[in-house]
Every structure is written in structure tokens, then in C-alpha cells.
Amino acid sequence: MTTDGANVSERNADRTRSTAGTATETAPGRDPEAVSRFVERFASQLVEAGMQRMPARVFTALLSSDTGAMTSAELGEQLRISPAAVSGAVRYLSQQHMVSREREPGSRRDRYRVHSDQWYEAVTNRDAVLRRWEDALREGVQQLGADTPAGRRIAETLAFFEFLQGEIAQLMERWRARRAELFGEDRARDDRPKG
Amino acid sequence: MTTDGANVSERNADRTRSTAGTATETAPGRDPEAVSRFVERFASQLVEAGMQRMPARVFTALLSSDTGAMTSAELGEQLRISPAAVSGAVRYLSQQHMVSREREPGSRRDRYRVHSDQWYEAVTNRDAVLRRWEDALREGVQQLGADTPAGRRIAETLAFFEFLQGEIAQLMERWRARRAELFGEDRARDDRPKG
DNA sequence: CGGTACTTTCACAAATTTGTGAAGTTAAGG
DNA sequence: CCTTAACTTCACAAATTTGTGAAAGTACCG
Incomplete structure (x- = not known):
């Protein structure tokens, strides 16, 4: 863990600012x-x-x-x-x-x-995951009996996830608006192949 | 579900532990x-x-x-x-x-x-997790430079999680209302110790 | 105080997961 | 076609994780 110590300057380290900050395709002070x-x-x-x-x-x-x-x-x-x-x-x-x-x-x-504008959509869009959870829960309600305390508890859990799924869509809609406000609609350009 | 007056189950639970009996508290059709x-x-x-x-x-x-x-x-x-x-x-x-x-x-x-009214609060309340993510991201923005493309991408991710954290609180508030509507405010009673 | 009924901790064997080298596969360029 | 650069698959060794039995710890009860 200690390792590194003072040492091994990569060739990069040599690259002083004197080389004009212009040709910084490969990042300046990175x-x-x-x-x-x-x-x-x-x-x-x-x-x-x-x-x-x-x-x-x-x-x-x-x-x-x-x-x-x-x-x-x-x-x-x-x-x-x-x-x-x-x-x-x-x-x-x-x-x-x-x-x-x-x-x-x-x-x-x-x-x-x-794609910075898509990756957390993928994360929050764990639609498939939620759906599988809901399937398992629905089956659980049936098997335990909708009129038993346990069945009711599972049903409530199910209702929560159904609620959640609907909310997430709206939430992401709001985020897109806020994102545009904070960073501008064209922010995503960095993530596209160079033109 | 309201208590009509037939509190039979309460007596059942009161069964003193006798020697032979295993936990035969299982519901009838279970x-x-x-x-x-x-x-x-x-x-x-x-x-x-x-x-x-x-x-x-x-x-x-x-x-x-x-x-x-x-x-x-x-x-x-x-x-x-x-x-x-x-x-x-x-x-x-x-x-x-x-x-x-x-x-x-x-x-x-x-x-x-x-506690059925608390467990998914715990799940959605992954406050600590989100906070640690945000800490790491904030540090990343600094290290990468807020004015670099990478830094901006990380900053956007950070903004998203900050947004998310705020939204979740409101979302749970809405859920509590909806839950009461669906199941009644006293639904949680099943989850409390009998008193 | 024990005695006792649980619960927790700990070392370890078993099972699972992980990342690699090497062989196998695909397709771009001659 | 053949060469070759790049990506993928596969078998396996290493590392990690998991769950257990057994010992140790706790605290209730007499």
C-alpha cells in the first residue's frame, strides 16, 4: 500500500507546462x-x-x-x-x-x-429487476393468502414497489429538466464521437 | 381492516411454552x-x-x-x-x-x-451509501479538475445523486399518504408487539 | 451464587468467485 | 486466400466468501 513513494515519474510528469497548454488533446494537468x-x-x-x-x-x-x-x-x-x-x-x-x-x-x-446522459438512466431503470421482484411478491401473496397477516404484509411491499416504479419515471423526467437547467441541453456533446 | 371485536388471536399468542410443544403457532391454511x-x-x-x-x-x-x-x-x-x-x-x-x-x-x-412500515424506508434511505458516493465524486471533480470534460461528467453525476437524495424524501412522503389510503393508517399494528 | 438457556465468536473446510494465460474465433488488409 | 490484430472463450489456480461446529460469553432464574 505504501508503495509509490516518491519515485517513478512517468514520462507524463516530465511534461511541464512549458509545452504550451495548447495541444492538450491528452488532458493538461491530468x-x-x-x-x-x-x-x-x-x-x-x-x-x-x-x-x-x-x-x-x-x-x-x-x-x-x-x-x-x-x-x-x-x-x-x-x-x-x-x-x-x-x-x-x-x-x-x-x-x-x-x-x-x-x-x-x-x-x-x-x-x-x-454516455453520461444515459448511464444513470440505466441504473434507475432497473425495470427488469423491479418487475422480477414484483412477480415474486405477487406469487407470494397468492401462496400465503391475501387475507393473512403475512399476505397483507407482502401485498403492501408489492404496492410499494409498484408505486416506486411509477414514481421513478416522473423523477427522471424532472431530472432531465433540472439537468438542462444546470448544464445546458447540449451538455451531452462530450459523450459523442468526435465530429 | 378494523377490529370488529373478535380478538381471538390474541389469546392464541399467549400460549405458554410447554415442554413438548414446538412453535406450533402456524396459521391454519399455511x-x-x-x-x-x-x-x-x-x-x-x-x-x-x-x-x-x-x-x-x-x-x-x-x-x-x-x-x-x-x-x-x-x-x-x-x-x-x-x-x-x-x-x-x-x-x-x-x-x-x-x-x-x-x-x-x-x-x-x-x-x-x-416493521413493514420501516423496512423499505431503510432500503430507500440509503443515505449513508449515497453520501459516500457523493463524497467520492466530489473528490473526483477536484482531482480531475472541474473545467475538464471528465470533471464535468463527474460533476453531473454528483448533481444527479444530490438531486436523487432530495427526491427520495419527498417520494417517501407521498408513499406514506398513498399507503394510508390503500391500507389504512393503522395497518402497521400487526408489526408491533402485542400489548 | 450456580445452573441453564440462549447468543455470539472463532477457526476452518467447503464452495464460490475471480482473473489469468493460452487457445480459439473473427474480420480487416494486404 | 493468408496474415495479423483484436476480441472472446475456456480451464484452472488463487483468493475470497460462506456456513458450520465448538468454545466462549451473557444474562435470566432459582
Whole structure:
């Protein structure tokens, strides 16, 4: 853990400001170590909340990249994980609609992209999850008997989730308005492939 | 559901523990197998959503019990798990405020209880979780630079969670109203100790 | 004070999950 | 076609998690 110490300045560290802040395609004062610290810290929170480790790390790496998109190789290098691990993580994230895959026409490599205007929609849109919960609960009410105390308790739980599902849709609608207000409607442009 | 006047069940519960009797408090039409099927099915959903197995099973067992409360022995017997497993699960659930522990004055055994009006408040009230996420994100904005594309993306994520936190409070307020409308204000009485 | 009835803690074996190297697959460019 | 770059799948070793029996701890009751 201690590790790092003073040491190993990456070539990046050499890059002083003297090199004119202009050609900053690759981010100006981007300290890889700071980025890594954030990635690991936020990913840990996601893991604690139930997400698998690799998907959490890959996702956070994408989230904290300037372009919002990285190749498999970049992800592997930054996170120090094998291509296999990247592949697995990315498959999971795609299934959850948290990242999308892009094929670059000229190249053989894929890019994985997080759309900042879509990823938490995917998270809150855990429609499928809620629906499965509700199915299980409905069945429970039947099996326990709607007129028993237990059945009533389950029915109330079911009603709560049904209520929740409706509320979430409205809530996201409100968020979109507030988001536009805070950041502007065109904010999402950063997340699109470069034009 | 109002109390018409036939408080028969109250006497039933008062049954003193005689030697031979196991907890034969099961309701009449209650098929243990059906109960078990529901418990396992719903618990699986919770596991899939990130909850540990034993807490999920214990919690669902409590949720689908008629009184909303069970002793360690009852839980162990129904779920076929050791006292140690019950202990661990219950500790977790208490920390999450999903069940509460009661000490019966006359007896040496604890009862664990789910309050149907409180457990999903605990779930939606993942205040602590949200706060930790927000902390990590705030730090990320700083480290990445608020004026970088990445920093802006993280800032937007942060804003979303802050928004969410505020919305949830109002949402639960609305739910309480709706719940009263659907089930009556006194619905929660089943979940309280008999007095 | 014990005696006793529970509950909790702890070390550990079993089961599960995780991430890797290597082989396999696909498709872009010659 | 063949080469080659990139991605995916697979078997497995390592690491982690899980649940248990047994010992230890607690607190009620006489």
C-alpha cells in the first residue's frame, strides 16, 4: 500500500507546462495517479453496493476519462488487468446498458463508451429487476393468502414497489429538466464521437 | 381492516411454552412448503441484487411470517441453518435497520422483527451509501479538475445523486399518504408487539 | 451464587468467485 | 486466400466468501 513513494515519474510528469497548454488533446494537468485514486475509490463504493469488481473499475475508468471512451488496450493498461478481464467487464456493462460499444471503421479495435446522459438512466431503470421482484411478491401473496397477516404484509411491499416504479419515471423526467437547467441541453456533446 | 371485536388471536399468542410443544403457532391454511418456496424465490432476487444469501433468506422469512417476528430457533429450523448463521444474518439486518431485536422480558430468547412500515424506508434511505458516493465524486471533480470534460461528467453525476437524495424524501412522503389510503393508517399494528 | 438457556465468536473446510494465460474465433488488409 | 490484430472463450489456480461446529460469553432464574 505504501508503495509509490516518491519515485517513478512517468514520462507524463516530465511534461511541464512549458509545452504550451495548447495541444492538450491528452488532458493538461491530468495526474494519472489522481485519476487512479478516484477510480479505485469510487469503484470500491460500487463494489460495496453490490457491483462486481472489474465492471466497477472499468466503468469508473470510462467515467473519468476525458473523452468518455477508451479501447480495450487502454483500459487494460490503466487498470493493470488482462484483455480477458476487460472483455468480461465490458460484456457485463453492455448488458446493463451502462456502456456502449463502438467499432471504429478504420481500425480493428473497439471503443467502449459511457454516455453520461444515459448511464444513470440505466441504473434507475432497473425495470427488469423491479418487475422480477414484483412477480415474486405477487406469487407470494397468492401462496400465503391475501387475507393473512403475512399476505397483507407482502401485498403492501408489492404496492410499494409498484408505486416506486411509477414514481421513478416522473423523477427522471424532472431530472432531465433540472439537468438542462444546470448544464445546458447540449451538455451531452462530450459523450459523442468526435465530429 | 378494523377490529370488529373478535380478538381471538390474541389469546392464541399467549400460549405458554410447554415442554413438548414446538412453535406450533402456524396459521391454519399455511402450507410450509409454499412459504418456503416464496422465501427462496424472493431471497434469490435479493441476492441477485447484491444482498448476501443468509440475510436475504432470514429477512424474507420474517417478512412472510404472520406475526412479522421470529426467534433464532424458529429461523434456524425453517431455513435449516445453524444458530451461527442466524446470528450473523441478524446482525447485518440490524445494522441496515431492516429488522429490530426484541428481548422478551419473560424469556431468554430474542425475537427478530420486521416493521413493514420501516423496512423499505431503510432500503430507500440509503443515505449513508449515497453520501459516500457523493463524497467520492466530489473528490473526483477536484482531482480531475472541474473545467475538464471528465470533471464535468463527474460533476453531473454528483448533481444527479444530490438531486436523487432530495427526491427520495419527498417520494417517501407521498408513499406514506398513498399507503394510508390503500391500507389504512393503522395497518402497521400487526408489526408491533402485542400489548 | 450456580445452573441453564440462549447468543455470539472463532477457526476452518467447503464452495464460490475471480482473473489469468493460452487457445480459439473473427474480420480487416494486404 | 493468408496474415495479423483484436476480441472472446475456456480451464484452472488463487483468493475470497460462506456456513458450520465448538468454545466462549451473557444474562435470566432459582
